[in-house]
Amino acid sequence: MNFKNTSFIFLFAIIGTGLWHYFYGISLWWALIPVLLYKSTVIYGSANIRSNFYTKAICKGNTTEKIIAITFDDGPNAQFTPQILKVLDEHNVTATFFVIGKNIEGNEELLKQIDSKGHILGNHTFSHSFFIDFKNRKGFIEELTKTMAAVYRITGRQMRLFRPPYGVTTPHLANAVKDLQYCIIGWDVRSMDTTKDSEQLILERVKKQVKPGSIILFHDTSAKTVSILKQTLNFASENGFKVVSTERLLNLKAYEL
Numbered sequence: 001m002n003f004k005n006t007s008f009i010f011l012f013a014i015i016g017t018g019l020w021h022y023f024y025g026i027s028l029w030w031a032l033i034p035v036l037l038y039k040s041t042v043i044y045g046s047a048n049i050r051s052n053f054y055t056k057a058i059c060k061g062n063t064t065e066k067i068i069a070i071t072f073d074d075g076p077n078a079q080f081t082p083q084i085l086k087v088l089d090e091h092n093v094t095a096t097f098f099v100i101g102k103n104i105e106g107n108e109e110l111l112k113q114i115d116s117k118g119h120i121l122g123n124h125t126f127s128h129s130f131f132i133d134f135k136n137r138k139g140f141i142e143e144l145t146k147t148m149a150a151v152y153r154i155t156g157r158q159m160r161l162f163r164p165p166y167g168v169t170t171p172h173l174a175n176a177v178k179d180l181q182y183c184i185i186g187w188d189v190r191s192m193d194t195t196k197d198s199e200q201l202i203l204e205r206v207k208k209q210v211k212p213g214s215i216i217l218f219h220d221t222s223a224k225t226v227s228i229l230k231q232t233l234n235f236a237s238e239n240g241f242k243v244v245s246t247e248r249l250l251n252l253k254a255y256e257l
């Protein structure tokens with residue numbers, strides 16, 4: 001079941017519903033069934049960023065050295081990003097922040113601070129809409145460009161790293177990324193810090209999965225993550241893991257020169 005087949009069946013079902021509506025008067029609400037099925041199939045088929053289903057994503061460093069990188073999605077967040085920055089400072093490590101464009105307004109100083117402290121900024125689209133995977137190539141280009149422009153205006157940085165919202169990729173997204181020459185960064189350790197309640201469970205998950213070259217996914221959007229970050233950094237140093245930037249871990253450039 002690839003994206004093309006799924007789309008074809010979806011289209012067929014929608015046209016079918018339209019015809020039944022026209023000839024037999026059935027409610028157009030029936031169209032919700034193919035819509036929901038399509039949505040769930042697309043999510044299922046493309047949700048695993050590590051599958052490289054549509055496009056190539058870098059999900060870990062190719063190394064046996066005990067180095068790892070930490071990444072935060074969905075900021076900047078006026079309440080929690082400063083707390084995260086403080087913890088990173090205390091441990092003298094840098095991280096990568098995949099920011100949402102619409103969260104930048106009002107947080108310009110915070111964005112500047114992330115950059116000036118030596119952390120890397122990456123693109124996480126402008127809207128981070130739940131329905132973003134319905135966008136076409138132009139829609140994705142707009143999403144990426146708007147965030148890129150906001151970050152450039154404030155920091156002078158032209159980002160090259162991109163992380164798709166929800167880790168979901170589509171062919172249109174893949175094309176937009178190619179057009180704009182972004183490099184997709186995934187993860188191999190998903191902390192589940194936004195979906196699981198138990199701090200202990202999240203931490204155990206991280207500890208169990210982390211290995212040389214790992215990229216850990218967190219979100220700078222909750223007090224829970226601030227606490228888990230502290231414990232993760234303690235765990236890393238106690239177990240000989242060095243936290244490095246994604247640039248160093250993956251041996252790439254995060255910005256255009």
Ligand SMILES: [Zn+2]
Binds near residue numbers: 073074124128165166
């Ligand atoms: Zn996100």
